[in-house]
Amino acid sequence: MKIVVCVKRVPDTETRIRIDAQGLGIDPAGVKHVVSPYDEFALEAALRLKDETACEVSVMTIGGEECVETLRTCLAMGADRAVLLRGAFGQDGLAIAKALAEALTADSPDLLLFGLKAADDDQQQVGPMVGTLMGHPCATAVASFGVEGERVICEREVEGGVQTVTLPLPSVLTITKGAHQPRYPSLKGIMAAKKKPMEIREALAGPQRISVRKLELPPERDAGRIVGEGVGAVPELVRLLAQEARVL
Amino acid sequence: MSGVLAIVEEHGGSFARSAGAVVSAAAMVASNLDTRVEAIVLGDSGVQERAASLGTFGARKVTVVTHPVLASYHPDGYLEALEPLVGDGEYDAVLLAASDQGKDLAPRLAARLDVPLLQEATGLSVDGGRVIVTRPVYAGKAVLSATSDVAPLLATLRASAFTELGGGSPAEVEVITPSLDAEAWPMRIVSHRSTGEGLPDVSEASVIVSGGRGLGGPEHWGVMEELRRALGPEATLGASRAVVDAGWRPHSEQVGQTGKTVSPRLYFAVGISGAVQHLAGMRTAGTIVAINKDPDAPIFKVADYGVVGDAFEIVPRLAEEIRSLKESGASDSGRSA
16 A cells, blocks of 8 residues: 655744744744654554555655755654655645645555644645545544555544544545654664655646735733732632623 | 625534624625625524524525535535535635634635635735735744635634624525435545533633643543533633643643644633743633742743642632622623523
8 A cells, every 4th residue: 555644844843933024934043843743643643554564655745955854854754755846835735735636646645644734834724635636535633544445444533522434545634643642763764764765856836826915923912910829819810800801 | 796705604403603703704804895795504404594693793695505414514515515606606705614624624625616725814804905814823923914816715714713793684595405415425424422522622612721731630630620610611621732742631622833723712721831832822812811830930921810829729719719700690701691
């Protein structure tokens, strides 16, 4: 079975964000990048399937040359091969989905995994868009899954519950945390990653139709006040919530 | 024809909590574009009787798409039913709730209609005839304002960030029964099991009681539950990344980057020190209350009200005081409930 995991290079979630001089993007100085955490969950899910059955796990990303480093991390974790679709993409998830769909049609994977959402743009859309464009069924927010014959059985995390769905292969899944605590690359894995295939292709450059007007830091919250210490402060807290903030 | 379309959710014959906010946001945009608001609701026939009531929020026309197979959400079915209606409408903007369902459906609709999508908007405005979406990025560490270069502008809205309008007259209702064949949909929904005891999802709740490592262990969540119950049915439980990583609470409750970004009216942070990624996820809350035994915890820098001390003494007392306030009828939400 062929599995492709689509990953994204994003600023580390502990990074402090500064806005660039144009006010349209972030200031890249000093920003450390990582594989987006949800994409790591997706890769972990694929690698667990590979631990149990014979399958080939590819990782694919889209962006500039700097993404090679991100792909190497994925190879060190255990992916077999990597593909970079080279191109400059902004906020338009559909343009990204079209480029991925075009590249993936040639690869024809049986299972296509995405993280539920990227930790930077938080747009939560490229996976189901790729599924729709390729005509493959897609289940989102999958906490666990297994392949039985020609179908994949998924447990989806939905509001207030868990939904079980099945889809025929090939299909697209977006993966949430579930039990997918990502493995660390071993030293052996890091060494092996250097010899694994890293393919660079040009991404399909279609129109990008989201215009960014402004990127800004959220308004600072005014410093609040310490109402008091211990249980004795509770009546005053409740009074403030009811009468000043009017939220009770 | 032009207009702004709100695609609203119903569950079991009643509109979702988000419906009023989504239609109201659509009405605000429509009024700025000098056009009209329509709503579409998909479901079993039960929702028909309530459809005209969306007029309260500003909808002039409500299209009810009914079919037994639309009674619960299925992405293939909803897409099949919606695509022709939305595609032929020549709308300026199409808005959905940023619920799990909305965020699952909207990308598929975007791909079919060949328009870009902006998810989880917390603000909408109109500038020179263009609809501008503001939305948190980097899990709330920054705010992006963006627009689509093509119509319709497609966006999902975080309902808790929008105000409900009121006072509109009943909407005109049209009922459509499409021909749909669930057998043709490749995905099969096998079962659904509830885990949250019917609590609102943390991304949608207007009141969140969130716990962190300061609570010491999963066995200590009884006090959190007690406070949540005192706050009423709009309240739900949240959690910090540390406690989710430790396996004390489910990931569905996690607030912050790698969890959910939330904008409730009222947020309680109990035993949460306030890591950067947690603060980012909840800083747009209306009122933040922090309870922590460390007076230097970063959470106090964003909290409107802080109490320093032992959560196990403070939280039960807080629940008790809120209960008696509500029983006395002196609270705002007590009156409306």
